[in-house]
Amino acid sequence: MGDKAKAKNKKKKKEEEEDEAPKCDTRNYSRYYDTPDGCNVDTKIMVASRYGIVAGLVAGTYDVLMYSHVVGLSPIIMRYARHVVPLGLMGATFAVVANGMLHARYADDKLNYFVGGAACGPLVALYLRSKHGLVPGALALGMAGVVKKEAVDREFTLLPALPNHMNLVNEWRHDWTIIPDPRDEMRHTCDDDFDLDDDDDEDEAPGGKKKKKKKKKKKKKKVC
Incomplete structure (x- = not known):
């Protein structure tokens, strides 16, 4: 038990030293x-x-x-x-x-x-x-x-710093309130086995896994 406690203390000290150690500044310019x-x-x-x-x-x-x-x-x-x-x-x-x-x-x-x-x-x-x-x-x-x-x-910021990646030009690509969700089209165009709500289907239908296995077996037979 004493060895385990010492090991834990050493780990804590290392973590504290890492937190206190000055992090490397990646800037290549002065402010x-x-x-x-x-x-x-x-x-x-x-x-x-x-x-x-x-x-x-x-x-x-x-x-x-x-x-x-x-x-x-x-x-x-x-x-x-x-x-x-x-x-x-x-x-x-x-x-x-x-x-x-x-x-x-x-x-x-x-x-x-x-x-x-x-x-x-x-x-x-x-x-x-x-x-x-x-x-x-x-x-x-x-x-x-x-x-x-x-x-x-007073340590007051007059001009707040902008984020590294402003996400202003491509932000609309991730805002599904402006354009339709492409996954809606994928549900109609992809194969029958493609289902985004696999977990929900398995929970709702107790025989969901067996049905999927049967579908896969049928496809294998067709390919053969």
Whole structure:
């Protein structure tokens, strides 16, 4: 009995160690909050720039396809650059200023994010090609930074993560309330031996198994 108890304790300890052990992260990219603010600033700059570049690519695609309708490689590249460059610089500027404020003030609070967002005001004016976007853009991005910092501190998710497989395009294939169940047709087109409710038939008819066996024997005789 003592050996069995020891073996059980060992198994429990192994299971607890496996649960506590850090699981391998399959991601091959970095995210902004993988490390605390002020750490790995170079990585944070790259990540923030990546977010801006992705937003610029989306805006540039919309511009080319739906708004400007430019033709030719050079004009298309220019339209993409008009969106990608300012938005990418906004991300990098925010990361540099926000983390720089943290190291300069030795304080991790909302003011760092506000100043980081406000520092992007000139880039907003460049992006909009209007000086009137300087102050409103700085205030808007500064307030957005404060909201983001508050959400991070309170562990509140502003944008919920999407599932890996969105199941939006093929979801209708699995929703039998929209289209008829194909099994209904299979009941009429398949052989007589095909029955989706085998268990129900066996329970309802006590001689169900014998009947099925007879059918199989008849078929074998016909084949022979």
